[in-house]
Amino acid sequence: MERLRPTARRAWRALRPLVRSRPWSLLVAGLVAADVACIVIQVAVDATDYGFPGAFRLSLETEAGLAQAYGYLQMGAAAALLFAAWRRSRGPSVAFWAAAFGYLALDDAFTIHERAGRFLVDALSLSEVGPFRAQDVGEALVYLVVVAGGAALFAFAEWRDPHPRFTVLTRMMFPLAVTFAFFAVALDLPGMVPIAVEDGGELLAVTAVLVVAAAWTLLPGEWAAGIEEHVPPGASAHGG
Numbered sequence: 001m002e003r004l005r006p007t008a009r010r011a012w013r014a015l016r017p018l019v020r021s022r023p024w025s026l027l028v029a030g031l032v033a034a035d036v037a038c039i040v041i042q043v044a045v046d047a048t049d050y051g052f053p054g055a056f057r058l059s060l061e062t063e064a065g066l067a068q069a070y071g072y073l074q075m076g077a078a079a080a081l082l083f084a085a086w087r088r089s090r091g092p093s094v095a096f097w098a099a100a101f102g103y104l105a106l107d108d109a110f111t112i113h114e115r116a117g118r119f120l121v122d123a124l125s126l127s128e129v130g131p132f133r134a135q136d137v138g139e140a141l142v143y144l145v146v147v148a149g150g151a152a153l154f155a156f157a158e159w160r161d162p163h164p165r166f167t168v169l170t171r172m173m174f175p176l177a178v179t180f181a182f183f184a185v186a187l188d189l190p191g192m193v194p195i196a197v198e199d200g201g202e203l204l205a206v207t208a209v210l211v212v213a214a215a216w217t218l219l220p221g222e223w224a225a226g227i228e229e230h231v232p233p234g235a236s237a238h239g240g
Contacts, residue, residue: 011168018219019211027214031074031207038067039200046194060199063111067199074206075105078213085217092157093170100150100177101209116142143185172212180205 019028042060050056060067082098085091107113117138120126126134126141158170183201187193 011172015212015215018215024215028211031210032204034070035200035203035207038070038203039196041067042196042200043194046196059195060203061195064109067203068108071199071203071206072105072109074203074210075101075108078206078210079105081210081213081217085213091169092160093167096153096157097169097173097213099153101213103146104180113139113142113146169212169216173209176205176209176212180209 018024038058038060041058044052045055045059045061048055050059056062057065058067059065062068079098079102082094082101086094086098114135117135117140120138120141121134124138126137128134129137132140180202183198183205187198187201192198
């Protein structure tokens, strides 16, 4: 796998000039500006204790609020774009990432892990463990099941298609997924960090995922042209 790392690094470098060109630069700037606006609003919400009109609806902490709905839309859009890329390429790795981000969008929108966690608390009579509430323990069990299932699907996808043509996407998406999980799961404990840090970091990670998914799906030729010269003969840098 070591030989594939330079390809992923060059893919990141090849992506930069694409997203700097119009209209992509405007899209990326708009998404990042919206993320920063959500974070700034959350800081104001925390500072004023919801002391201004619309604070509850705009808070990153409010389930199904405007800020969270924006995140759901970004994640759902990334999943839809990757699904479109899979329809074109039939790459198992592309299918995995489309399914993974599709699940995350549904989980956020319908609070699946919270509901499943509450079910496990009742079904297994879970109790507090140290500083963690019973609900936290239930949700942790749900995360373990999801991660185990995701790891199995990931291994199967990589086994089905170990060719470098799809490894570039995995090498780019994997650190973004880990970053998202860090903010969404590792920091998702009451009072651990400010909401603006936890949910704001999650939102920025989702934006990065969306940008990569959009470029991979909508600019396959342009992006591949920036990578192909670095790929060994006979190997394709892109699945499209």
